[in-house]
Amino acid sequence: MRPVCCTHMTDTSQNILEVRNLSKSYGALQVTNNVSMTLKHGEALGIIGPNGAGKSTLFNLIAGTQPVNEGQIILSGQDVTKSTPALRCRMGVGRTYQIPKPFNGMTVLENLLVAATNGGALSLPDATDKSLEILEDLGLGDLADVPASQLRLLDRKRLEMARALATEPSLLLLDEIAGGLTEDECETLVQTINNIRASGTSIIWIEHVVHALLAVVDRLVVINFGAVLAEGDPQETFNSKDVQEIYLGIEA
């Protein structure tokens, strides 16, 4: 039986993430405008929206690489609005960047070791086992000892994901990880992400490749001009008149 609950009160223990009335602006430019959203443990949430809508900024605020102007970020019931990004990572926030940011002076394996020993707080031997396992899963096993600077785009994207996973995240933030991939590569990626989900990791995924996104997420949020425009069942939300008009720029 569902507990009787009053409006605006949620049971925080169920939510891995709660974002409350988040706002961020650069000078006169409002990039995040009063955004609120919650994510349950194990849930996968998709975010779409036009370029410049403030999607990546939202990740920067959640991961802590940029400070918020207003609002609150609650991670597993704890207010982390003022916490350092490194601490948030240790608390379980893993993220990928839209433009991959590999550590170019290091090998692929070492890239993961940094993540596993810091964010994952593992000892070096444990981190090595864990990292090699992740590399194998993501098809980078043969490239473990290759300098990250020598990877092609697809492998750089895989490394970006592998490194985020090496921090042992309970909440994974994926930023346009499918862009530029072929159909086959995209299918493999969807499978990989579904596997990560199946292991209990909660996911927020920003993506322009909508069909890939819809194959994974439970819920879709549409962002435009820094604010939440629509939210709900992925297929329904994506097909709604407002979203088609604004997101695809067509008169529906």
Add this chain to the structure above:
Amino acid sequence: MSTQNMFRLGLFALIIGALLLGPYWASRGTMRLLIEVFYFLALAQIWNLLAGYSGLISVGQQAFVGLGGYLIFSLAMFAGVPVLVGLPLAGLLTALIAWPTAFVAFRLSGPYFAIGTWVIAEVYRLVFAQIPALGGGSGISLPANIVKAMASSRSARESMTYWIALGIMLAVVLGIWALMRSRVGLSLSAMRDDDEAAISVGVETRKLKFLIYIVTAGITGLIGALIFLQKLRVTPDAAFSVNEWSVLVIFIVVIGGIGTLEGPILGIILFFVLREFLADLGSWYMVILGTVSVVIILVEPKGLWGLIQRWKPVSLFPVTRRSDG
């Protein structure tokens, strides 16, 4: 143990053994030269740790060389501290003084950080030139009674200085090697390559920068204390010389190969060979040094060690972690 490891261990043992026995085979002049090689190599490895491994480009290491020098003189002259106690104490105090300095330096980043460190060193130089008890602008010599108290004879004092310099150099080289093989070394390299990405995988880059800055300052202070204990005289211009303690040190690291432990060793050999043959040429010596470094960097940005690696990829101090263990 693999043959490569055996070879490496044998080579190290041979070189360290020969150097340890230095006072028994080397002339007074050779020992002086070797002491200089030791402390320049230690300074070069420290700068390499900052710039090459951690991405913190400082041109203000002379701040800590000078502080160490003045501190050991002050401790010996005004507090009556025996110099053997004064050496580590000078290093420790340098680290303590570097702590508030770090807050100023890390307000800046990249090239601004570099310039900031230089400015900080200049401030120290100007301050020490104002202290009459330390001889003001013309500096001060270590009083004869303190020099005599260091050891029973001149040659005993020189041997002692030699062994301390050798010990510090070995500790710095092997210490950095161990550090770079640890998880801290991985974090430092990550911070150098991409600060934001490092933060995002859980590296506390701000804390790490402070820590590495203060620890290297302390060790640089210790080296500085030894340098001026050997010279027996300290002046503001010599103690806080940007040419001597930053420019030459950077030259050694860059021509040898930045971001490797082997590079500064090659760099120091080339530097001292050039100096022994060219020092009489006056300012032409500096012109030639500059030309050599430009040519090497144009041919191979990774320096002499990079050239060797192109021909044969070997490693005397391996730090890379491989998937096969």
